[in-house]
Amino acid sequence: QVQLVESGGGLVQAGGSLRLSCAPSGRTFSVYALGWFRQAPGKEREFVAVIRWSGSWSGGRIYYADSVKGRFTISRDNPKNTVYLQMNSLKPEDTAVYYCAVHNLRGDPTAAADFGSWGQGTLVTVSS
Numbered sequence: 001q002v003q004l005v006e007s008g009g010g011l012v013q014a015g016g017s018l019r020l021s022c023a024p025s026g027r028t029f030s031v032y033a034l035g036w037f038r039q040a041p042g043k044e045r046e047f048v049a050v051i052r053w054s055g056s057w058s059g060g061r062i063y064y065a066d067s068v069k070g071r072f073t074i075s076r077d078n079p080k081n082t083v084y085l086q087m088n089s090l091k092p093e094d095t096a097v098y099y100c101a102v103h104n105l106r107g108d109p110t111a112a113a114d115f116g117s118w119g120q121g122t123l124v125t126v127s128s
Contacts, residue, residue, distance in 0.1 A: 002026045002117040004034075004100050009122030012090055020085040020122060022100035034102035035082040035115055036074065038096035038124075047110040049074040049085060050103055057109045065110070068094075090126045099119040 006018040024031050035050030049064045051074045057063070062074060073086040083100065099121045107114030 002028060002031055002102055002118055004102070004119035006098065006100050006119045009022040009098060009124045011125045011127065014046070014090060014092055014126055014128050016090050016126070017086070017088045018090065018124060020087065020098055020100075020124070022083045022085075022119060023079060024117075029082060031102050032105055033109075034076075034100055035103055035109075036085050036092075036098055036100050037112060037115070038098045039121075043096075045099070045111065045112055047122040048072065048098070050109050051076055051083060052055075052103065052105065052109075053078075055105065059109070063109050087124070090124075092126045092128045095124060095126050097123050 003024050003025045012018055032054035033052030036048040038048050039045040047065050048068055051062050062117050071089045076083045100119045101115035102117040104114050
C-alpha cells in the first residue's frame, strides 16, 4: 500500500503563488508517476498535472491541463521523494481541494480512472 500526504494549501490573493507538496510513504518503490487533481465545490474532480520518472508517455513525462499551462509547474525532488506543484498567477477559479494520486503507468496520463492511492487533499482558496 502507498499512502500520500498533501500539504501546502492555504488562502492567497489573486495573482499570488503557492507550492503544494505530495509525499508518498509505504510501498514507494512501486510509485513511478504522481499527478494532481482538483475539485471545486459542486464540480467534478479535474486533472491538473502529472509527472513520471520512469519511462515516458507518448507526449512526454509531464502533462498539464490547458487551464494551468504556463502558470503551474509540477516537479519531483528525488532525494526527498516528494512531488511539488508550484502554482503561480493564481486565479479565483483555481480555488479547490487539490489531491495527489499515483498513476498506474498503463492508461491515460490524465484520466482519474488510471490513478489510485488518493491523498486526503489540501484546500487552496484564492480570493479576488
